[in-house]
Amino acid sequence: MTSTFKIAEDLEESRPIVEAVKVTKVYTPDVVALQDVSFRINKGEVVFLTGMSGAGKTTLLKLIYCLEMPTKGLIEVNGRDLSKITSAGIQRLRQTIGVAYQDFRVLPKVTVFQNIAMAMEVLYKEPKEIKSRINELLDMLNLLEKRHTPAGKLSRGEQQRVAIARAAANKPQLLIADEPTGNLDKTISARVMELFKQLNESGTTVIIATHDETIFKDSKNMVLDLHHGQLSF
């Protein structure tokens, strides 16, 4: 597949938010998940990350939000070199990134509302603001009725939407969504993409890892295609 490269000339800011230079990630003992990956994502862009199952998509995303460290190479987020970051630095970095994990990571015993509220409480937001933002998100994702249900009692697709809502809650500078539509039908997928678009319009950079070609094949956005840990443009 040929990817559409979009140099962000029409965006307000063209400074890079994520920059990777020859990044290699080897899981002990010998699983090479990423090999010499270099790319640059500018502020305000929407980027799709694609590739076969096991190609290294999740690993690449983990490097960006500092859950893993690269074995070799340089990775900079917001101009900050992640190999030199402190614990407090990681905290501050993560406060500016919203992540919808591939395995959701919602707390099963906690209500939908509370699961999402956690993300905002961490930034000491006001309860009123939290409530109105969550209602807005749940409405958009067709989940308002389930507001007070423990997340463990939801269907998988509903849990996935909770994860997405949590990632979007703070209107972060950078939103990372890992396989956000894996358990969602077409209608809901469209709503999720609409949410991402809204966020992007208000300045959020969006990185979406997906194997679902339908959601990016018509767009003119940048597509990073991983093959066995290597980028192919």
Next chain:
Amino acid sequence: MTSTFKIAEDLEESRPIVEAVKVTKVYTPDVVALQDVSFRINKGEVVFLTGMSGAGKTTLLKLIYCLEMPTKGLIEVNGRDLSKITSAGIQRLRQTIGVAYQDFRVLPKVTVFQNIAMAMEVLYKEPKEIKSRINELLDMLNLLEKRHTPAGKLSRGEQQRVAIARAAANKPQLLIADEPTGNLDKTISARVMELFKQLNESGTTVIIATHDETIFKDSKNMVLDLHHGQLSF
């Protein structure tokens, strides 16, 4: 969507393997997951179960393998009324059904091989048979290299394939796959479908719950379409 109904006249056996009559499932206190659902699946068929996220697909499947009991209505599997089944009966029933769960349910600390072997050991299969069957499956699903990796260290897509391999391991009478391609790319999805086809040819009835229209839109198989807990043909 109009579904293609295929009366199984060309199949060797046309006795029903699953039959549901006016089945209703209400989760306490008031979540109506299924309402008056009636259908009939014949032996040897391939059936797709589709519907929006939260429509009740997983719930319907859970009723078939006895993880939940219907609130109202009759459900029969292999001619056995599930409302009157004993604990030992459930065990015997489950030994004839292979299920690939939507949330995988693989043991993260246990190797891929062992995760799949569990399903066969439960039936007291011979170690040699277990080994050759698992290698065959892993090869088919492109996972042979990861044989001795703990499942928790796999990518989500790889874990999903482990769940599918486990469901298929015993060549069960009935195979249930809940969203089997949610985390898989096109190529691997095709391999999974090929595996299901092989099993079906050797007599297995296959029920696949999915929101991915591409995998059933060209087939002539029966499609059950759920809308808010109700079947629409």
Next chain:
Amino acid sequence: MGQFGYIVKQAARNISHTWSTQLMTLLTVSLAVLIFSFFFLVYTNMLKAGARLDDDLRIIIYLENEIVPEMQKQMRKKIKDYGEVEKIVFISKQDAFERLSRQLGNDRDVLNDLGPSFLPPSIEVYPEKNLKTLTQIKEFSDFLATLPGASKVQYGHNWMERLGYFTKLLRIIVMLSGALLLLTTVFIVSYTIRLTVVARHEEIEILRLLGANNAYIQGPLFIEGFLQGFLGTSIGIFSLYLLYHWIKSRFSGPDILNIFEFSFFPPSITFLIICTGLILCSGGSLLSIRKYLRI
């Protein structure tokens, strides 16, 4: 390979895979058994010591004159007619003198200048065990005072009370410690089970969904519980035995142990403790996962 072989293989695999947890559990069981049996041992020994002290309850009748052997028989009969008596001992002047000098220990020099004649002869009556209340003893001693030749009747009232209080205090302390320890043992065991269940329930749930029958799931757990119970209890009891020997060897010299007479459990009790441990461990491991078998 038959069903049984499978189960044993499964158990062996579980044990080798989770040996650190298994070791921890084994240690816990041993410790619990050690603690429990330690207190049980101290308690039974104390009971025995208490019983021996109770044995010493006696009523002393001081006599004006020595009783000639022919009279003794008659006396015996008279006393036995009144109430049940365990033992009657006649003490001559000489006996009394010897006992006093023994009682004085190193202070016995004070008696050097004295002959045995200054102490009166006496009869010591040891009442039956069932005669225990002080009023009953009082009545008995009142009767004994009416015997011919009796000058004074005395029972070790004060001394008995003192010793009684002391053993009572000790007994309360041991019982309280025992109760506290039993509580902690229950805590520890239930915590261990909870941790095991937390570690295992996912696996058990999956096995259920795969259609494993009860024997397949419970068999390995039972074997593990059995082994843990057997090893743990044995180790616990054996440690206690070593401890007991160590204590005893430290007190080999003087006669203190004759007073206290510290002894180990008889084999039957040891066997019983091991069996109880076995049953609790293997039963507990089955019970703990029962709720997951309902899936």
Next chain:
Amino acid sequence: MGQFGYIVKQAARNISHTWSTQLMTLLTVSLAVLIFSFFFLVYTNMLKAGARLDDDLRIIIYLENEIVPEMQKQMRKKIKDYGEVEKIVFISKQDAFERLSRQLGNDRDVLNDLGPSFLPPSIEVYPEKNLKTLTQIKEFSDFLATLPGASKVQYGHNWMERLGYFTKLLRIIVMLSGALLLLTTVFIVSYTIRLTVVARHEEIEILRLLGANNAYIQGPLFIEGFLQGFLGTSIGIFSLYLLYHWIKSRFSGPDILNIFEFSFFPPSITFLIICTGLILCSGGSLLSIRKYLRI
């Protein structure tokens, strides 16, 4: 709402959501403190009783004649010149007689016919505490035998040893129980922490991934640990106090408690125990999740 308000709110929410676990932990802490302080109390009281028994170590010099008061001063000086002495008591014939009759208790009637004159007068020397080994005491007593008018020198060797062995046995039993209990306490606490961590680590991991800072994660845990430590320790100590009173009330009558003199911790120790519990609980709850903070 400030950062602190958020943390307090969070702690309150956690406590109200997981009150059953919290209650269990509270109980565990109380029990551990009760057990520990119970044994500490018994142990300190035993030490005190032991010290009192050691006090009784004395050397007795039997004299041929009574010493007139004028001579006593001279004697005192002579003895003190040889070695350090805590106390010197002169016992006249009359004193000796009274003491023996007290010692015989209800058996004192045997002395009725005797005057005080049959017992020799004596001097009792209580050596300094640092004079403890038997050889030292022997040397001292050899010297004392050379004093003018001394007929015999004696020290409560046998009796001392007996009592010494008995208290030693008791001490070993109490120490062993204490050691076992300490072990179980450590077990219980580490199990509690492991269970808490099992229950919490998912939440903590997610909070980390959401960028929560250390204060946000540790704050509520610290508050919970602090409350649990404070309540748990207080409840434990208070239960012990009730227990102590109950035991004491059961032994209000006779003089047994004068021998044993069972007393509670002074306030300073009580305060120290509560503080230690506080620090351990709040520190422990922070330490237990440390590894999840590294994510």
